[in-house]
């Protein structure tokens with residue numbers, strides 16, 4: 001206890017000393033995405049154990065927001081890579097703003113216990129629970145980040161309303177990542193990553209009830225280089241959604257069971273959106289999902305391109321609408337909204353998809369009349385119908401303005 005208290009105090013001393021010889025550190029403080037060439041190894045620096053900080057109570061009911069924020073400030077302002085430990089216990093907190101710039105080149109947040117959100121959305125006026133910005137961080141550990149979203153979701157379901165707080169958000173955090181932990185019961189998105197080049201999410205589990213609204217598992221946008229691997233997701237919305245300006249993205253070994261599958265988009269809504277390219281998605285298992293693999297673009301709006309996207313080795317177990325390109329997306333169903341999406345889609349391969357589908361229409365390619373879709377390759381798609389329609393078990397393809405080739409498939413090609 002005494003030793004750890006000293007570590008908290010050590011943190012304060014480090015803050016003071018880093019201010020004292022600020023000149024050299026200030027150079028590092030200036031945010032520049034290119035500063036860090038690769039992942040900075042963890043360890044070596046101070047460990048700030050939240051349970052040893054003054055006022056700490058991991059009892060699940062005391063508000064630990066201030067205690068954890070102070071521990072973050074100590075960890076962030078350490079002169080070397082540092083570690084913020086959330087040990088066993090239930091640590092209840094409101095908004096945690098883990099903002100940089102930090103002097104520590106990497107802050108590791110190790111979650112062993114449970115970091116739990118407050119039930120009411122009003123406790124999160126900025127609409128996030130844990131927010132990292134302008135720092136390099138790694139979340140590690142075998143613990144849980146709990147959005148505690150049931151009550152807020154029940155209110156949203158009954159009365160609609162704006163988007164609820166996301167659970168873990170990272171904005172402008174280069175060379176950062178999340179591994180090991182569970183992220184559960186989010187009010188909004190579970191993990192949202194924006195403008196974080198070279199981001200890695202590995203071996204995490206994301207769980208929320210299927211009935212929840214807008215609870216995307218992972219949303220990632222505007223990063224160059226990202227790897228999302230070995231993730232089990234069960235949620236009420238997209239398991240993974242990919243926003244604009246994603247370049248060089250690898251997604252591998254994903255189980256989505258259930259959820260709305262993996263989506264690129266929706267794209268084209270906002271004027272500053274940029275191209276999505278070089279996306280490789282492989283070894284995905286979709287179990288009772290509402291959709292499978294989707295690219296959706298708004299039926300009007302911004303001009304941009306989606307290119308070089310490959311999906312391969314996909315297992316469908318009763319997934320709905322396995323393959324969809326929908327350029328008439330309006331936020332809702334598959335009903336066609338008139339208008340011309342200006343998103344140009346080219347070079348998209350769907351390869352080796354097996355299993356069963358609950359939908360008669362296996363491939364839906366509704367491309368824009370303005371741009372069309374070119375170079376769509378559908379290879380080795382072999383699915384059996386497992387839906388409830390006893391009259392119509394024939395699998396179909398629906399196409400509009402799509403230049404698509406079908407090889408080795410048990411589904412019909414576009415007419």
Ligand SMILES: *[C@@H]1O[C@H](CO)[C@@H](O)[C@H](O)[C@H]1NC(C)=O
Pocket residue numbers: 230231253254255283284285
């Ligand atoms: C594919 O994903 C599953 C489930 O995530 C995993 O068990 C399996 O090892 C993966 N296969 C390959 C070839 O990576």
Ligand SMILES: *[C@@H]1O[C@H](CO)[C@@H](O)[C@H](O)[C@H]1NC(C)=O
Pocket residue numbers: 248249277278279280308
């Ligand atoms: C397409 O994307 C893959 C990665 O997904 C990349 O290796 C390849 O170089 C890209 N092709 C082109 C032409 O950019």
